[in-house]
Amino acid sequence: MLKGASVLYTLLLITIIFGQKVNKNGKIKRPNQSFPQTPLMTMLAQTIAPNFVQQDPTDLFDILRDKYPLPNGLQSPFSEYDYVIVGAGSAGSVLAARLTEDPNVTVLLLEAGRPESLITDVPSIAPYFQRTEYTWPYYMEKQPDVCLGMINNRCYWPRGRAVGGTSVINYMIYTRGRPEEWDRIAADGNYGWSYADVLNYYMKSEKNNMRGYENSPYRGKSGELNVEFVSFRTPLIDAFLEAGRILGHPTIDYNSPEQLGFGYLQATVTAGKRMSAAKAFLHPNKRRLNLHILPMSTATKVLIDPQTKIANGVEYVRNRLRFEVKARREVILSAGPIASPQLLMLSGVGPKKHLQRHGIPVIENLPVGFTLYDHITFPGLVFTLNETNLSIIESKEATLDNIIQWLQFGDGPVATTGAAEGIGYIKTPVSNDPDNVPDMELISIGGSLVSDGGPLGSKATRRGMMINEQVFDGAYGSVDNTNTWTAFPMLLHPKSVGRLELKNNNPFSHPRMYGNYLSESSDVATFIAAIRHIQALAATEPFQKYGARIHRAQYPACRNTTFDSDEYWECAVRTFTATLHHQIATCRMGPDNDPLAVVDPELRVYGIGRLRVVDSSIIPRTVSAHTNAPAIMIGEKAADMIKRTWS
Numbered sequence: 001m002l003k004g005a006s007v008l009y010t011l012l013l014i015t016i017i018f019g020q021k022v023n024k025n026g027k028i029k030r031p032n033q034s035f036p037q038t039p040l041m042t043m044l045a046q047t048i049a050p051n052f053v054q055q056d057p058t059d060l061f062d063i064l065r066d067k068y069p070l071p072n073g074l075q076s077p078f079s080e081y082d083y084v085i086v087g088a089g090s091a092g093s094v095l096a097a098r099l100t101e102d103p104n105v106t107v108l109l110l111e112a113g114r115p116e117s118l119i120t121d122v123p124s125i126a127p128y129f130q131r132t133e134y135t136w137p138y139y140m141e142k143q144p145d146v147c148l149g150m151i152n153n154r155c156y157w158p159r160g161r162a163v164g165g166t167s168v169i170n171y172m173i174y175t176r177g178r179p180e181e182w183d184r185i186a187a188d189g190n191y192g193w194s195y196a197d198v199l200n201y202y203m204k205s206e207k208n209n210m211r212g213y214e215n216s217p218y219r220g221k222s223g224e225l226n227v228e229f230v231s232f233r234t235p236l237i238d239a240f241l242e243a244g245r246i247l248g249h250p251t252i253d254y255n256s257p258e259q260l261g262f263g264y265l266q267a268t269v270t271a272g273k274r275m276s277a278a279k280a281f282l283h284p285n286k287r288r289l290n291l292h293i294l295p296m297s298t299a300t301k302v303l304i305d306p307q308t309k310i311a312n313g314v315e316y317v318r319n320r321l322r323f324e325v326k327a328r329r330e331v332i333l334s335a336g337p338i339a340s341p342q343l344l345m346l347s348g349v350g351p352k353k354h355l356q357r358h359g360i361p362v363i364e365n366l367p368v369g370f371t372l373y374d375h376i377t378f379p380g381l382v383f384t385l386n387e388t389n390l391s392i393i394e395s396k397e398a399t400l401d402n403i404i405q406w407l408q409f410g411d412g413p414v415a416t417t418g419a420a421e422g423i424g425y426i427k428t429p430v431s432n433d434p435d436n437v438p439d440m441e442l443i444s445i446g447g448s449l450v451s452d453g454g455p456l457g458s459k460a461t462r463r464g465m466m467i468n469e470q471v472f473d474g475a476y477g478s479v480d481n482t483n484t485w486t487a488f489p490m491l492l493h494p495k496s497v498g499r500l501e502l503k504n505n506n507p508f509s510h511p512r513m514y515g516n517y518l519s520e521s522s523d524v525a526t527f528i529a530a531i532r533h534i535q536a537l538a539a540t541e542p543f544q545k546y547g548a549r550i551h552r553a554q555y556p557a558c559r560n561t562t563f564d565s566d567e568y569w570e571c572a573v574r575t576f577t578a579t580l581h582h583q584i585a586t587c588r589m590g591p592d593n594d595p596l597a598v599v600d601p602e603l604r605v606y607g608i609g610r611l612r613v614v615d616s617s618i619i620p621r622t623v624s625a626h627t628n629a630p631a632i633m634i635g636e637k638a639a640d641m642i643k644r645t646w647s
């Protein structure tokens, strides 16, 4: 059974990574995507409809995918829409759905990726998607003192590239941020963004399906986005919650405004299957005549009249051919925190000198990309256990029985969201926040980085983070594929600020992304404090009854340090510095006196007419949240603002 199971998992894997050639450095080779055509070819192409039919003869797995044909047997899109939205991600999907509630309004939704498939529905294989056709394989620029244990010393920043965006490849964790954090955003001058305001929009999307929270005034009941507990749990999550209570952290609904505490994982899942933004908001509305969705269509530029500074359309590439589409009312960028700022700059909106250096005519001088925050973690704090069936061991769970159980009932180990089981918010002793705001989130895992190792394991988690295999084996080889527990500490409010810049003026190049991780010593101190706290949790009876003992991992860069000293942990964190993929603020929202603002509190790009940015890139400061639910909330809220503008 074991062998057969692995074969099945391998088949799933092959399915999702087909067409991808990964070279030794872990880089994905992509076909040359720049557009080679002449103006004449473009003209000809625009007259032929076959470029827009949904059937893709080159796609072997077409039958497994969701489809978004143009409605009414339409062979090609219109040349003009009321709204053109770039990016069918977490925010873009809900925005498109809300705007097309009015049948008189037409929307074109451009998306570079393909629709999701049966495979992306499987929660337990979330870690697999980070190097597939469903991802943009971005890398952070090399920073000499972090990511030392990663391949080529570089951190990997995958993003979703699919109808549904990053919600098609993420870990499905549902979080909203603390009330104080949204109130601070509003107090900065961002009217309409207080906790009370955003709560309405969180609740509007949500269909709360969690036992015990039925009557919570903070949970939405009639939205489209199903939120539920993960049905499969290991005993380790109960140990985590109990240990938390012992150390003074009550078990709470961490998405309500209660005090800090711990709780079971709340996930964007429906009956054990991934609930992407596309599944919630686009799939049910695909028969709307006024909503045209074009997958595999990559926007390359926003068309802005340089005289009037009004956006009037979008240039995009599909099947290697260039097209233009006009927007009567507005162009909306929902391409996410990397591509939205990139597109703005390619279109002449950004830091003047920087654009000039790349030969881009400047239309508006704005601090695009000046601010970039991210949430990083240290995934290497592993505790060994003395019992044999406590944690999830992939090579044991990947059985045909379990897969069939999941297909049939949506539960069992295949339903686990990449083994994340619970969350805790803590405020470490080094925090100087005057309010009840946490500085660390702890994510309790039903295992650890070693849980998918061994001869039959996929090693997907470590590979998804692009961890150097030699460093990994040196540090964890002795405990690979055994029963372990970990909690990932996530630094919620880093003081270090990153930056995003263009590499060149080619829309198919990746921008340069500078994480600038751990450049402030307080960020390091907060990590060490969190690691100490996780050690304290592991020292309580609920974990000690399983014989929890810290694994003495040895990293090449840390040989000179004493195990468990502060220096050791700083070095360890700098070795396995892993992002949890919450890049924000590259198109920062702010009032007009904010020198770092790119969009106003109604998400309109400063200085440009009829152009908004609606996605996680507008979040102006760090929030205690994984950013999928916030991005969906932003899409909801923007839809109302746009409707108000045009009513």
Ligand SMILES: Cc1cc2nc3c(=O)[nH]c(=O)nc-3n(C[C@H](O)[C@H](O)[C@H](O)COP(=O)(O)OP(=O)(O)OC[C@H]3O[C@@H](n4cnc5c(N)ncnc54)[C@H](O)[C@@H]3O)c2cc1C
Residues within 6 Å of the ligand: 086, 087, 088, 089, 090, 091, 092, 110, 111, 112, 113, 130, 158, 159, 160, 161, 162, 163, 164, 165, 166, 167, 169, 170, 171, 172, 173, 174, 175, 297, 298, 299, 300, 334, 335, 336, 337, 339, 340, 343, 580, 581, 582, 583, 614, 615, 616, 617, 625, 626, 627, 628, 629, 631
């Ligand atoms: C591996 C991983 C795990 C994560 N886990 C979680 C989690 O558990 N919980 C959570 O809350 N958050 C998680 N996140 C983060 C969260 O999913 C994202 O922050 C959120 O989905 C971002 O939404 P968005 O609308 O801003 O952008 P996206 O959802 O990224 O949407 C942008 C869309 O625009 C498209 N696009 C980009 N450029 C172009 C172009 N030029 N033309 C056309 N289309 C374009 C992209 O293909 C994409 O579909 C995770 C992220 C990753 C990468």
Ligand SMILES: *[C@@H]1O[C@H](CO)[C@@H](O)[C@H](O)[C@H]1NC(C)=O
Residues within 6 Å of the ligand: 032, 033, 034, 035, 036
């Ligand atoms: C991609 O194609 C363009 C145009 O044909 C060419 O100039 C460029 O060198 C190619 N790039 C690569 C990496 O092959």
Ligand SMILES: *[C@@H]1O[C@H](CO)[C@@H](O)[C@H](O)[C@H]1NC(C)=O
Residues within 6 Å of the ligand: 102, 103, 104
């Ligand atoms: C749509 O347009 C028609 C004709 O202009 C009008 O009668 C109708 O009220 C409009 N519907 C909505 C929902 O605005």
Ligand SMILES: *[C@@H]1O[C@H](CO)[C@@H](O)[C@H](O)[C@H]1NC(C)=O
Residues within 6 Å of the ligand: 387, 388, 389
């Ligand atoms: C494993 O767990 C099951 C219940 O989940 C229990 O019945 C069994 O005794 C355990 N086996 C071992 C070896 O601990």
Ligand SMILES: *[C@@H]1O[C@H](CO)[C@@H](O)[C@H](O)[C@H]1NC(C)=O
Residues within 6 Å of the ligand: 386, 387, 544, 545, 546, 547
């Ligand atoms: C694991 O360790 C704990 C604490 O030392 C002990 O009480 C327990 O019996 C051990 N369990 C096994 C299966 O050895």
Ligand SMILES: *[C@@H]1O[C@H](CO)[C@@H](O)[C@H](O)[C@H]1NC(C)=O
Residues within 6 Å of the ligand: 556, 557, 558, 559, 560
């Ligand atoms: C360890 O210390 C020695 C002597 O102090 C030094 O030469 C060496 O470079 C250090 N190695 C590392 C990895 O820091």
